[in-house]
Amino acid sequence: MTERKGSHERLSMLDEHGHRQFIIPAEVRGYWNRWKRKVHFVLLLIFLLLPWIRIQGEQAVLLDIPGRHFVFAGLNLYAHDLPLMFLLLMIFLLGLALVTALWGRVWCGWACPQTVFIERVYRQIEIWVEGTYLQRRALQQAPFSFGKFRKRSLKWALYVLVSSIIAHSFIAYWVGSKTLLLMMSRPPAENWTYFVLVSSITGLLLFNFGWFREQFCLIVCPYGKFQSTMMDSHSVTVMYDEKRGEPRRGSVAKDKPVGDCVSCNRCVQVCPTGIDIRNGIQMECIGCTACVDACDEIMTKVKKPQGLIRYKALTEKKIQWFRPRVAVYFSLLSACLIGLIVILAFHSNLRVEVLRAKNVPYLIRDVGNRKVVQNQFLFRAENENGRDVEIQVSAPAEMEIVLPENPVHLSKYEKKDLPLFIEVRPEQFDFLGRAEVILTFREGEKTFTRKLPLLGPIIKP
Numbered sequence: 458m459t460e461r462k463g464s465h466e467r468l469s470m471l472d473e474h475g476h477r478q479f480i481i482p483a484e485v486r487g488y489w490n491r492w493k494r495k496v497h498f499v500l501l502l503i504f505l506l507l508p509w510i511r512i513q514g515e516q517a518v519l520l521d522i523p524g525r526h527f528v529f530a531g532l533n534l535y536a537h538d539l540p541l542m543f544l545l546l547m548i549f550l551l552g553l554a555l556v557t558a559l560w561g562r563v564w565c566g567w568a569c570p571q572t573v574f575i576e577r578v579y580r581q582i583e584i585w586v587e588g589t590y591l592q593r594r595a596l597q598q599a600p601f602s603f604g605k606f607r608k609r610s611l612k613w614a615l616y617v618l619v620s621s622i623i624a625h626s627f628i629a630y631w632v633g634s635k636t637l638l639l640m641m642s643r644p645p646a647e648n649w650t651y652f653v654l655v656s657s658i659t660g661l662l663l664f665n666f667g668w669f670r671e672q673f674c675l676i677v678c679p680y681g682k683f684q685s686t687m688m689d690s691h692s693v694t695v696m697y698d699e700k701r702g703e704p705r706r707g708s709v710a711k712d713k714p715v716g717d718c719v720s721c722n723r724c725v726q727v728c729p730t731g732i733d734i735r736n737g738i739q740m741e742c743i744g745c746t747a748c749v750d751a752c753d754e755i756m757t758k759v760k761k762p763q764g765l766i767r768y769k770a771l772t773e774k775k776i777q778w779f780r781p782r783v784a785v786y787f788s789l790l791s792a793c794l795i796g797l798i799v800i801l802a803f804h805s806n807l808r809v810e811v812l813r814a815k816n817v818p819y820l821i822r823d824v825g826n827r828k829v830v831q832n833q834f835l836f837r838a839e840n841e842n843g844r845d846v847e848i849q850v851s852a853p854a855e856m857e858i859v860l861p862e863n864p865v866h867l868s869k870y871e872k873k874d875l876p877l878f879i880e881v882r883p884e885q886f887d888f889l890g891r892a893e894v895i896l897t898f899r900e901g902e903k904t905f906t907r908k909l910p911l912l913g914p915i916i917k918p
Contacts, residue, residue, distance in 0.1 A: 470671060470731055470741075479597060480671055483590040483726040487750025496567055497577040504570075505622075508629035508637075515843040520631050526870075533806050533841045541804070544797045551793060553680075555786040557687040559778065560768075561694025565680070566745035571665075571673055576729070576745075578619055579666045586612040590726075616667045617659070624658040671730045674743055681740050689782060690771040695744050697724075697735045697766050705735075717761050724748035724766060734766055806841040809848070809898055811877065811907055818912045822880070829857075829880040830913040836860065836877040840867035849899040856881050856894055879911065886913035 472478050510517040512531040519528040525536040534541060553564055566572060587593045587608050599605055629637045632651065645652040665673055674681060688694070702718035709715060718735065725733050727747040732739050734748045746768075753763040770776050779787075814833040822831050840846050847864040859878040867873060879894055886892045892911040897904060 470675060477672070478731070480729065480731040481590050481593050481597065482729045482731075482747065483723075483751075484584070485727045485747045485750050487753055489746035490750050493567060493746065494577070497573045500568060500573050501577060505626050508626060508634040513843055516633055516635075518630055519633055521633070522631065528843075531843075532801075532804075533843065535841060538804075541797065541800050544793050544800070547793045548790065548797065551786055551790040554687050555783065555790055557684055558689070558692055558782050558786055561688060561692050562681070562684055562742065562744035563694075565674070565743035566695075569743075571678070572729075572743060572745065574623070574662075574666050575670055579616060582615045582619070583612060586615070613663075613667065616663055620659045620662040620666070621655075623662055624655050627658060628655055671741075674730065675741055681743075685738075685740075687782070689780070691776050691778075691780060693768050693770050693776065694738065695734065695742065695746055695749060695766065696738065696769045696771070698764070698769065699735070699737075702735070702765050717756070717765050719755065719759055721755050723751045723755050727751040738771075805903075805905075807846060807848070807900055807903075808837075808839040808841065809905070809907070810837040811835070811896065811909055812837065814876070819914075821883075821914065824880070828883060830883055830886065830911070832879045832881070832909075832911050834877040834879065834909070836865075836875045837873070838865055838867055838875075839872045840869060843869050845869055846900050850877075851897045851899070852879065852894055855885065858896070879909070881911060881913070883913060886911070886916075888916040890915040 470478055470480060507517050515528050515531060515533070517528070517530055519526070521527065527534040527538075527542065529545075556563060583593065587596055596605060596608065625637065625641075628651065632640070640648040640651055702716040704713070704715055705718040705720045706715045707720045722733075724735070725731070725748075727750075728734070729745060729747065730741040730743060732741045734742065749766050749768075752766040756763050756765055812835045814835055816833065818832075820831045820833075822829055836850070838848060846867050848867065849864040850858060850860060852858045857880045859880065861875050865873065865875065881892060881894070890913045892913060894909050894911055896907050896909060898906070
């Protein structure tokens with residue numbers, strides 16, 4: 458967690474006076490870095506393209522908070538679907554807890570947006586403009602000059618450009634990609650709120666990814682502070698094999714036996730948070746595996762086995778993958794997944810309600826040469842599909858329904874309130890004036906029913 462100097466300790470990003478040290482990590486190559494590049498590339502593509510992908514005519518992911526409308530891969534959710542959205546959130550949190558219990562901070566090093574954007578976008582711009590880590594460190598210490606001003610200006614101009622692209626892509630998830638393009642084609646004054654919002658997000662991204670960087674992980678992000686409560690001695694994470702590596706070369710007399718660590722400090726040079734992994738598990742470690750690739754490269758050069766720094770657990774015994782901590786997280790996660798599946802199985806994007814009207818309970822009407830008892834209801838239909846639908850309403854043969862339109866046509870996302878009358882012969886009521894009707898609603902191949910109580914005249918003995 459800290460860098461040791463004499464009898465004092467300090468955070469890796471601070472110097473001996475408590476001032477921030479800007480960390481410029483060395484470039485790294487190796488097995489894990491190649492896989493991380495592929496994973497990060499896929500995640501960046503998903504983030505940038507998802508708002509522009511359409512499923513059944515709908516944006517793949519849409520989070521319309523003002524309209525209380527949320528779309529996930531063709532699934533339309535509204536404010537009344539809060540239990541389902543709560544389950545989605547719990548699945549993410551419990552999934553993160555389970556992954557942490559098994560593999561430590563693999564989320565931080567492999568999938569966290571903070572890591573993905575810094576490592577694959579902003580750091581690459583920095584390398585392209587300012588050169589290798591040695592050149593960047595030299596430029597950091599160099600006095601002000603035109604060359605330094607030119608490189609820094611170009612770097613920050615590119616930072617502004619990519620920050621704006623990320624901000625617009627982020628806003629597309631909330632307002633819709635088509636709406637975003639329409640707003641971008643109009644003067645800012647016509648959409649002043651969103652113009653200020655996108656500008657603010659651009660500035661925030663510029664500050665975070667361009668300057669704040671690893672301090673977000675060390676100071677702001679709460680995950681690193683409570684990750685230890687989700688891990689135990691069987692959790693696999695990036696660790697230094699102290700038994701094999703110690704004592705390090707140069708720490709003992711030349712005639713004494715030494716471990717495999719050659720004290721090259723390459724693991725420290727490549728660390729994006731500036732820690733020394735050899736000091737043990739630390740809060741600042743994000744499990745990025747940069748030190749693993751760097752150490753393997755050195756071990757290969759000095760003809761020693763790779764894996765001095767690797768994914769391993771604290772325990773020297775056989776790792777128990779299914780243990781009480783994991784069992785609890787897995788059980789809760791499974792319960793949430795089952796609950797989500799059950800809710801989705803009964804979830805419908807077509808909502809139909811039949812409510813009794815607030816006027817008289819019933820009316821007795823003359824229809825030709827017979828009397829009928831008429832009950833009035835309010836038929837309320839809400840189409841939450843991204844397509845037009847038609848609802849055919851029907852009742853048993855001995856009863857008659859009257860609707861202004863039948864079938865009822867609903868455009869996508871349309872709501873309709875229509876008066877519904879049900880006419881029944883008096884002899885179908887019992888002596889207490891009660892009867893029931895089962896209405897059938899048909900939409901395409903889907904059919905569902907509603908049972909309604911009817912009111913009629915009471916038969917006096």
